[in-house]
Amino acid sequence: MSDAKSPSALAELVHHVRKTREYGQLTDAIPYTRFMGIGVENLAGEMLCRMRYTPKLIGNSFIPALHGGTLGALLESSAIFELLLQTETPRVPKVISITVDFLRSGKAQDTFARAFITRQGRRVANVRVEAWQDDRTRPIASAHALFLLAEP
Incomplete structure (x- = not known):
């Protein structure tokens, strides 16, 4: 699958993935999510993001622990995919603000994320x-x- 370089190509891809639920097509089309190893999967009927572990994700090699930036990328990507796939927005949503709480060290293994839309307005x-x-x-x-x- 080629990269979704234009907004119209991405909009077409998102529309296709909403219908087919072939999430890998969307994450494979975005170079950043490919690089980070972030994918969207349907596990037990639930849409989850998974960041597959690779050594490049380690921030503290003594523990070893995942870098906080990689966790932030997973959280933000999960939220964006949830909005793209569950709403009718034709373009990638833009972050206005994000607050990340780091609760404990992430181990050198796959990490999962689940996003929930708590409120959606028109804009x-x-x-x-x-x-x-x-x-x-x-x-x-x-x-x-x-x-x-x-705007839709």
């Missing part, structure tokens, strides 16, 4: 995201984000 949406590894009830990071949506 703005609030999204809450949690990331975890072994135990979903023990998140390693969470975020609250505010996004500007494109």
Whole structure:
């Protein structure tokens, strides 16, 4: 799959993925998510983001622990994918603000995230995201984000 270089190409791809639920086509088309190893998966009927572990994600090699920036990227990407796939916004939502809470160290393993749209207006949406590894009830990071949506 080629990169979604133009807004119209991305809009067509998002529309296709909304219908087919072939999430990998969307994440593969975005160079940043490919580089970070972030993908969208349907696990047990739920749309989750997974950041596949690679050594380049480590920030503290003594522990080793995931770099906080990689967790922030996972949280933000998860929120954006949730908005793209669950709303009718024709373009990628723009971040107005995001607050990330780092709750515990992320281990050298795959990390999952789930985003929830807590409020959606015509132009703005609030999204809450949690990331975890072994135990979903023990998140390693969470975020609250505010996004500007494109007019439909």
